[in-house]
Amino acid sequence: MRVTVDDALTLREPGAGPVSAPPSGYTVEVTPYGTRVEGPGGGRLLLASPDAPADGPAPSPRPDPQDAGGWTAEAASAPGTPAHQVDVAIVDVGASPAAIGALRRAGVAATTTAVLAVGGDHRVHSPAEFDRRARLWGASAPFDGQEQWCPPSAWPPERAHGPHRVLVTGGARSGKSAEAETRLLGEPEVTYLATGPRPGGGEDDGDEGDRAWARRVALHRARRPSWWKTEESPDAAAALREARGAVLFDCVGTWLAGAMESCGLWQEPPPSGAEDELAARVDELVEAWRRCPAYLVAVTNEVGSGVVPATASGGLFRDWLGRVNQLLAAESEEVVLAAAGRVVELR
Structure with a gap:
């Protein structure tokens, strides 16, 4: 899976650095939760890892020795702090829909975080069913070519809460x-x-x-x-x-x-x-x-x-x-x- 951000940089996959050095004003971190990008305006985006940890402090990530040129691999701040949270989380729910719950439990995804569900394939029988599941998780299922903003331009979809x-x-x-x-x-x-x-x-x-x-x-x-x-x-x-x-x-x-x-x-x-x-x-x-x-x-x-x-x-x-x-x-x-x-x- 590849994600292009602002037509300025491309992410290869969760937990890896960008394809090339990010331009000035962009910071890329590889964290245990996935690849985190902060843009010039302060927007924070996460390409989530399917095995994102749900509990405890973030362990130190392992930088890719083949990557260089401006991106960092420092550990993220402690779960639950504002710096640790992101504005948008992109989650491959075909690989692991439970990653959404893990990110929320760890404090990476807050109530104001827009979760984008991607990765629909033959395991889900129709686009309508994929959209239904995304709504159950409080996520959006963007269509191909849809423009998304970070921070989001609209409040994240509501999901059920007790009672x-x-x-x-x-x-x-x-x-x-x-x-x-x-x-x-x-x-x-x-x-x-x-x-x-x-x-x-x-x-x-x-x-x-x-x-x-x-x-x-x-x-x-x-x-x-x-x-x-x-x-x-x-x-x-x-x-x-x-x-x-x-x-x-x-x-x-x-x-x-x-x-x-x-x-x-x-x-x-x-x-x-x-x-x-x-x-x-x-x-x-x-x-x-x-x-x-x-x-x-x-x-x-x-x-x-x-x-x-x-x-x-x-x-x-x-x-x-x-x-x-x-x-x-x-x-x-x-x-x-x-x-x-x-x-x-x-x-």
């Missing part, structure tokens, strides 16, 4: 978890609330179902940014009451399955009063969802389109999950349906 609730529903392997994770990649502080059972030991432990669950959990962990905090708890209501920043609640179906087990509703017949106990837990969850101050994205299962459950307890699970989905949707600013990796907004 804001999004319910993502869909069938098995519909892409609902990936959609929920995608929505939060631009956030500097994310808690992943896992309500399912903890996976067992290694691949050789337990039965095939346990091993499959362990592989699924490991896959989810591997694709999440390293700075996301994971909280494993069956008490989702308590976690939501304490939530701050952004939260990914994955998922409502596993929470309900655990709540039903605690209430004895997987037994046939269930004990007396079990459904009343479950109803109280559902009410508690919905109340916490309503009052949660965070930017909250929850994943749930769309079970109404599947096969009719063969057992009475399976039928209870389907019916209760349908009720819970409706209750949470009624308290949500957004509800979206994932199907075959595509997303439809349910207005």
